Amino acid sequence: MTKEQIDKLISAGEFPEHNGRPELIETHISWVILCDRFVFKIKKPVCYSFLDFSTLEKRKYYCEREIELNKRLTEHIYLDVQPVTEISDLFFIGKKEGEIIDYAVRMRKQDRNLQMDVLLSNNKVIHSDMRNLAKKIADFHKKTTIIYQKDLLDIRNKFNDLGEEKLFLQEHLTVDSSTIINNAIDISDVFMQKNTALLANRLNAGFFRDCHGDLHSRNIFLLPDPQPFDCIEFNDDYRQIDILNEVAFLCMDLDAFERQDLSNLFLKYYNDFFPSVETNKDHQLFVYYKSYRANVRAKVNSLRARSAGNEMARIIYLDEVNKYLGLMDHYIKLLTIE
Incomplete structure (x- = not known):
């Protein structure tokens, strides 16, 4: 996804079990979206000397890899990989209809005060x-x-x-x-x-x-x-x-x-x-x-x-x-x- 698409997703997108505007946290390699019950992490389409998220297929692979590796140390936090879809310039997470333009790691939201x-x-x-x-x-x-x-x-x-x-x-x-x-x-x-x-x-x-x-x-x-x-x-x-x-x-x-x-x-x-x-x-x-x-x-x-x-x-x-x-x-x- 592009930054423009992320902005549209945040302002007018649809998320599972969420009402209102979610919170966006941006890092140099990902966008993290905090909703009511879940957190969604979308990898930026970037390629550096130490990582390659340049294609949709690679981003899907590393989303799946993130779930697999983190489940070694966590319980009930990392859930699944959700498609990010587009229908008529509107963006959705977890919806089966539409063109798949990216993937997101879905996590159960935790109390940030316990970090x-x-x-x-x-x-x-x-x-x-x-x-x-x-x-x-x-x-x-x-x-x-x-x-x-x-x-x-x-x-x-x-x-x-x-x-x-x-x-x-x-x-x-x-x-x-x-x-x-x-x-x-x-x-x-x-x-x-x-x-x-x-x-x-x-x-x-x-x-x-x-x-x-x-x-x-x-x-x-x-x-x-x-x-x-x-x-x-x-x-x-x-x-x-x-x-x-x-x-x-x-x-x-x-x-x-x-x-x-x-x-x-x-x-x-x-x-x-x-x-x-x-x-x-x-x-x-x-x-x-x-x-x-x-x-x-x-x-x-x-x-x-x-x-x-x-x-x-x-x-x-x-x-x-x-x-x-x-x-x-x-x-x-x-x-x-x-």
Whole structure:
């Protein structure tokens, strides 16, 4: 669908079991439409180096893939794939008549006040939540597919991609971002060179698995049984990672909320349920993964700042860049590279 068609769908379209005008949330790869009982997610017809939604057939395939993969971790949230149809310039979701112009993932709407990031902001996440979530993730990791083939140095290349943002950030941040980025890349290169054998051993030992891939607080509902949702469906490589890389993303996110107590607690509980940090080298790798995750968040927000529609949005994204650069710098300096 085009943005114009989405606007018509929102203003005058027809949705199952909904009255009134729905709410639209737009990301760089999808449109998310919030209705009374359901949420519909329509993939944008885009093609990037890391995903391809360029054809109707591919968008249908990845809608089905999204349902299949997310059902591994959620219950009663991901429902089905619904056709988006057009009849005489009017648009419908779930209607059998008309020309199918796209597809939408249908999800059961949840209480947004129970999203973990909202609860963290309101200081409502407690220690038992960490235990329940750690058990949920550990149990999932134990049974998901083991990956035995992986380009182990690809993460180093992804880490170094942040260097592409140096010139832009140097012009827009007051901190010496170029020095921070250069130092982090230098340490990352040495660390990866010295720990290639460790990564190979972890790969052979079965610690690389088909994970969630995007495990942070905004993608978790803290219901009585925690429900991590919105895993990566568009690129298997981003999801098939070291389980410590996955855990590090959530722990870095908790650190970003200034809740290192919860971060440490989550790792402790997770390691009790699924021992995966058993040596000092393992812990150093975990810290490296946290630095990598902060690095990626810094780059994403830098790209958002570049394309921001107004100055206020640009400032917000640059503040996020600054935060994540600080976290990356903190973690990378904890690594032993002698």
